[in-house]
Amino acid sequence: MSNKTPIEEEITRNLLSGNEKAMALIYDNYSAALYGVCRKMLLSTEDSEEVFQEVMVKIWKAGKSFDPNKARLYTWMVNIARNTCIDLMRKNNRRPQIQDTDSNVHVIEQKNHNTEFPVDHIGLKEEIAKLRKEDRNVLELAYFSGYSQGEIAKKLNHPLGTVKTRARKAINELKTLLARDIGR
Amino acid sequence: MDVKKYIESGIIDDYLMGFVSEQERQEVQCLSKIYPEINEVLRSSENIMSTWAADFAEAPPAHLRAKILDNLPPQEDLPKQDPTEQKEDKSILIDFSEIDQDKDESPKVNYWSYAAAIAFIFGAIMVWQWQSARSSSLEMKDEMLVQQEQMEDLKNNYEEMASAMQLKDGLLAVVSDPDVQKIVLGPAKEDMNANSAMYWNKVTQKAYFHRLALPAEPSDSQYQLWAIVDGKPQSLGMVSLEENVAWQELSTVEGAQAFAITLEPMGGSESPTLENMMVIGTVS
Structure with a gap:
């Protein structure tokens, strides 16, 4: 995929070689985006925290299968987050309530603390x-x-x-x- | 398969939204593996959606960092499944917790699940390809039939045109010869509506007949051509009954004074039936 950021390349390298440093880098650069997806999909802090941890573990466990030629790292991780959330929704046979989009605008400011983001x-x-x-x-x-x-x-x-x-x-x-x- | 048309149908966006049937979902997944163009559009749309998702970023509680990073399990050498692949129709809610447990405890179940999944995917691809090939083959067959008919029409048109050209070329060669004289054959009776022309080469003594506007013959009759030589009629032959023959070469005739056409019984007569004379013209 085009336009990979240096951090994406570093993470990919570490992820494919099984170096745990990859996860620290993912956490420091993408945790807000991935946790944000969980919050948006599940709403409750409790569920979101639990699923976010599961997402991080899945990313790590499946890391060697990641193919940078087939997908962008960030998109691949967001898809894992979405699918894990959908799994939980199915498991609990429930879905979050409709949330007005404007109510989420405040969280945008929080992501700016990340060092690098795609x-x-x-x-x-x-x-x-x-x-x-x-x-x-x-x-x-x-x-x-x-x-x-x-x-x-x-x-x-x-x-x-x-x-x-x-x-x-x-x-x-x-x-x-x-x-x-x-x-x- | 028309990949461009498939992409333009918008089904890839619908797939990302989950607005597709189970069959369509599998179709998009299969096709994205077969056609790089479809895969490219799918990945590109996924990138857009994930970029949009960043709009909702929110920092997780600080304590989670150590909790996650200090408790990473062993990394799998080979993944059990692609964790990003969109699963079955999300509108159908099924409890997968039991299945998930089995998956972790029994590798045999995984094997069969994978075998079944692979068989299913191959099956789906084959069915799809068969349908697609069948449909394209039928379309192609229809198209070929239409093209064959068009070719046949064109061929017929060409033959007609070639024949008309040949006729006109012959006529042109005759009329442009300076030795050839045109003898207009006008109606023998005032109330007749008939016209023809003879072209007579005085040097070679050859006569050519141009039918022009003679009424259609009754079914049992035929027009016969005559030259009047020394006041006596001499048969030059019959006017062809063949359709489209408007021009024919006749026997040679010496010292013709006039030319005439009479309507005679089929095959002609030895002497003209004068009351049935249609047209007549004299050589100047």
Whole structure:
């Protein structure tokens, strides 16, 4: 994948060679992003802490299978976090409540303490704020809350087709807005 | 398979959102392994989504750092499964805790699970490829039939045009010869609507007939061509009944004074039936 940061390369090298230093680097650089995904998906601090630890262990255990030619390290880790959260939701047969996107804006400031991160934080917030709230809501419910298209339609009182249209619109806007951040 | 069309359908984004059926989910996963273009779009979209996820970053409680880093289990040499691959339809909630326990305790279960999964994936790929090949083969067959018909039409058009060109070339060669005289054959009776032309080469004594506008013959009759030589009719032959023959070369005739066409019984007559004379023209 293109546009790898030096830290991603260092982590990948250590991860593939089984050096635990990889995990310290992951923690110091990506824990906020990964924990943020858990919080967003599970909401409760207790569940999020538990799942976040599980995610870190999974990253470590599966580390040797990571192929930097097939995926970007950060995306690979976020996918592990998402899948682990979805597993817990299934296990508990529950899902988090709908959360208004604006209520999460305050946490954005917290991530800036990270030493290195694969995206441009300052621009990110402004760019994402350009998305329409209705479109963003659909995207969040699908991506973070694991709701099906039908469930989102019911919750937001939208026709089924509108849900898909809004999600696609939001993704396309994100693609345009974030393209420069991921070098594509 | 039309990869571009597949990508443009938006199914990859739907896959990321979980807005796909179980079959579509497996299809995207299989196809992304087969087609690098699909894989590229999928990875690119995943990168966008994970970048977006960074918008919700939140620092974990400080005590977790040591707790995690000091208790890392042994790293696996080979992964049990790709932990990032999207699992089954998330709208179906199933308790996987039992299965997870079995997985850790019994490697045999894992083996069979993997064997089944691999068999399933291969099966899905084969079914998909078969369907795809069948569908493309049917489409191609239809397309070939249409093209064959078009080719046939073009061939027929070409043959018609070539034949018409040949006719016109022959006519042009005759009429442009300075020794050839055109004799217009006008209606023999005032109320007749018939016209023809004879081209007569006075040097070679050859006659050419151009049908122009003669009414269609009754089914049992045929037009016969005559030259009037020394006041007596001499048969030059029959007008061809073949369709599209508008121009024909006739027998040579010496000292023709006039040319005429009569309608005669099929095959012609020895002498013209004068009351059935259609057109006549004199040599100037």
